[in-house]
Amino acid sequence: MTLRDTLEALKNEALEAVAACGDIKDLQALRVKYLGKKGPITEVLRGMGKLPKEERPIIGQLANDVRAAIQAAIEEKQKALEEREIQEKLASETIDVTLPGRTQPKGNRHPLTAVIEEIEDLFIGLGFSVAEGPEVEKDYYNFEALNIPKDHPARDMQDSFYITEDILLRTHTSPVQARTMEAHQGKGPVKIICPGKVYRRDTDDATHSHQFMQIEGLYVDRNVRLSDLKGILTIFAKKMFGEDRKIRLRPSFFPFTEPSVEMDISCFHCGGDGCRVCKQTGWIEILGAGMVHPNVLAMSGFDPEVYTGFAFGMGPERIAMLKYGIDDIRHFYTNDQRFLQQFKRA
Numbered sequence: 001m002t003l004r005d006t007l008e009a010l011k012n013e014a015l016e017a018v019a020a021c022g023d024i025k026d027l028q029a030l031r032v033k034y035l036g037k038k039g040p041i042t043e044v045l046r047g048m049g050k051l052p053k054e055e056r057p058i059i060g061q062l063a064n065d066v067r068a069a070i071q072a073a074i075e076e077k078q079k080a081l082e083e084r085e086i087q088e089k090l091a092s093e094t095i096d097v098t099l100p101g102r103t104q105p106k107g108n109r110h111p112l113t114a115v116i117e118e119i120e121d122l123f124i125g126l127g128f129s130v131a132e133g134p135e136v137e138k139d140y141y142n143f144e145a146l147n148i149p150k151d152h153p154a155r156d157m158q159d160s161f162y163i164t165e166d167i168l169l170r171t172h173t174s175p176v177q178a179r180t181m182e183a184h185q186g187k188g189p190v191k192i193i194c195p196g197k198v199y200r201r202d203t204d205d206a207t208h209s210h211q212f213m214q215i216e217g218l219y220v221d222r223n224v225r226l227s228d229l230k231g232i233l234t235i236f237a238k239k240m241f242g243e244d245r246k247i248r249l250r251p252s253f254f255p256f257t258e259p260s261v262e263m264d265i266s267c268f269h270c271g272g273d274g275c276r277v278c279k280q281t282g283w284i285e286i287l288g289a290g291m292v293h294p295n296v297l298a299m300s301g302f303d304p305e306v307y308t309g310f311a312f313g314m315g316p317e318r319i320a321m322l323k324y325g326i327d328d329i330r331h332f333y334t335n336d337q338r339f340l341q342q343f344k345r346a
């Protein structure tokens with residue numbers, strides 16, 4: 001075989017191999033094999049010294065042409081393979097933006113929390129601030145400082161969860177009154193509401209729970225009068241239960257207020273004519289209140305000759321039950337989704 005034939009055969013072999021190649025790595029190997037320093041073309045060029053002088057430029061030219069042809073074929077193939085790789089990548093990494101998303105079930109505020117926050121907002125708007133106190137409370141603040149003597153039935157072991165002789169789970173939020181007044185060191189005004197959990201040794205049923213919420217209110221200043229209490233409670237009743245609500249105050253008794261009252265609102269269901277919601281009376285009992293007892297003011301460092309005040313305490317569960325027609329207090333604490341989901345805001 002002449003050198004010319006060898007080069008020709010080499011070219012054909014290389015071009016065929018490149019054409020058949022389907023992989024960038026293999027192509028790299030072909031480049032090394034045919035065009036590398038130890039490749040056959042280099043070898044031909046090296047052996048040129050043995051050729052007759054006049055053939056050297058012809059074979060040299062031919063070798064260069066073969067090399068250029070193979071080089072061009074490899075480059076073209078390289079481009080094609082790179083392009084194919086990009087297209088494959090694009091195809092495999094395509095994101096289908098039309099796929100539906102995975103739905104995350106959304107929670108909503110607990111109806112009791114919503115009512116408490118509504119009441120808080122209302123009183124904050126009337127100049128009250130929010131105060132809190134411990135749920136594990138001293139007997140002194142829960143009873144003594146509230147003018148509840150040692151032999152008062154409210155202190156009965158039946159009603160309270162005692163932890164030691166002096167410490168119990170608070171039975172109402174009224175101890176926050178005493179704590180806040182004490183912290184004010186005899187200087188008014190004190191204008192607070194205190195929402196929080198309270199505990200009583202009750203057997204749970206549709207209207208009783210051993211743990212429930214209360215919202216306490218306290219306003220102590222010079223010249224606070226019963227008419228101020230009535231005004232505040234009227235605003236509260238109208239905002240919570242409708243603008244045409246009327247209120248009435250009935251005489252009552254609490255050891256820490258004098259006089260003490262219970263507030264009723266005109267029935268929001270029948271307007272006062274009598275229905276099953278108001279048990280045919282036209283009125284619905286909402287909360288207990290009164291003028292802060294002079295003993296309570298004095299025990300917490302306020303001079304009852306200078307300061308007067310009113311206090312009230314309500315059960316937000318009862319208010320939520322009335323407002324939303326909920327028939328069992330246990331719904332607030334059993335976390336049944338079928339109940340809770342009904343209070344989802346649109």
Ligand code: PHE
Pocket residue numbers: 171172173174216217254257288289290311312313314
């Ligand atoms: N603490 C009373 C209760 O638990 C409610 C109340 C608070 C009454 C403040 C009058 C004034 O029933």
